[in-house]
Amino acid sequence: MLIPLRPGELQRLIPAVATGNQFRFALGKPQQVLQRLMIAAIGGVITLLISQSQMASRWGPVWLVIGVVFLLYVLWGPILEAGQRNATLRRYPAAALFEGEVADVQTRERVENSHEQADSRGNLELVENRRTWMLLELEDEDGYLGRVSFPMEKKHQSIRAGAVVRCLVLSERKDFSRVGALSDAWLPGLRLWVGEYPFLLRPAFEELCQLRLARR
Known part of the structure; x- marks a missing residue:
């Protein structure tokens, strides 16, 4: 039936933003979490170092923001992935x-x-x-x-x-x-x-x- x-x-049943269950699922296995941590650490450190060297120029703040974004990849990566999966049904x-x-x-x-x-x-x-x-x-x-x-x-x-x-x-x-x-x-x-x-x-x-x- x-x-x-x-x-x-439909939009109330399948949210655009990830729920707690969806975030935990998208977070993945320990190996995937470790990969995200490495990407966040390497990308964050490199871009923050660049931002320090470019602080006197107008690009310094931009590199600083990029570095913070990299460091938060462990959080926003699973949220973005879950949101994309939700969108496949919401469409x-x-x-x-x-x-x-x-x-x-x-x-x-x-x-x-x-x-x-x-x-x-x-x-x-x-x-x-x-x-x-x-x-x-x-x-x-x-x-x-x-x-x-x-x-x-x-x-x-x-x-x-x-x-x-x-x-x-x-x-x-x-x-x-x-x-x-x-x-x-x-x-x-x-x-x-x-x-x-x-x-x-x-x-x-x-x-x-x-x-x-x-x-x-």
């Missing part, structure tokens, strides 16, 4: 609340990253770090809708076919004849959120579901 959103509801002209069920549950192995290392004989071998992902096929009385995938955790083992699921459906067409994207999803029976990225303001979405679905 699809219930079209009213004007402004759709049509959005609807979906309630259906999980038609099928699958798991697949995905390569997270790979690197070469020497074995006991000194030969280089490719080492792959894999992670299990869960894929949920969604459908309602009108048929198949789409798929939500996410890294699998222990709490996801309780998900079964037939579970009620709710999410947002985005489309370029007002009649939703072609689905452009799906948001992260809410399984109310399990009180569980799933998805690769936390697009939605979750308390607001749960409240919207209660208001709109109670009027069916």
Whole structure:
């Protein structure tokens, strides 16, 4: 079942500025945080040194500002990344609340990253770090809708076919004849959120579901 959103509801559910959950997601793994710290430190130190040498010229204050911006990269980098991801769904002209069920549950192995290392004989071998992902096929009385995938955790083992699921459906067409994207999803029976990225303001979405679905 699809219930079209009213004007402004999509923007309230998916903010332009990153939420706390989105910031933590965009911050990434410790390795990514370390990379941002190195970029911030190196870029900040270099530009601040340049600003000191150029302080007597009109470009000195400009280099100083650039240096401060570099030093704050650890903060504004994830905020910018999350804002860009939010914009990918906010741009759709049509959005609807979906309630259906999980038609099928699958798991697949995905390569997270790979690197070469020497074995006991000194030969280089490719080492792959894999992670299990869960894929949920969604459908309602009108048929198949789409798929939500996410890294699998222990709490996801309780998900079964037939579970009620709710999410947002985005489309370029007002009649939703072609689905452009799906948001992260809410399984109310399990009180569980799933998805690769936390697009939605979750308390607001749960409240919207209660208001709109109670009027069916």
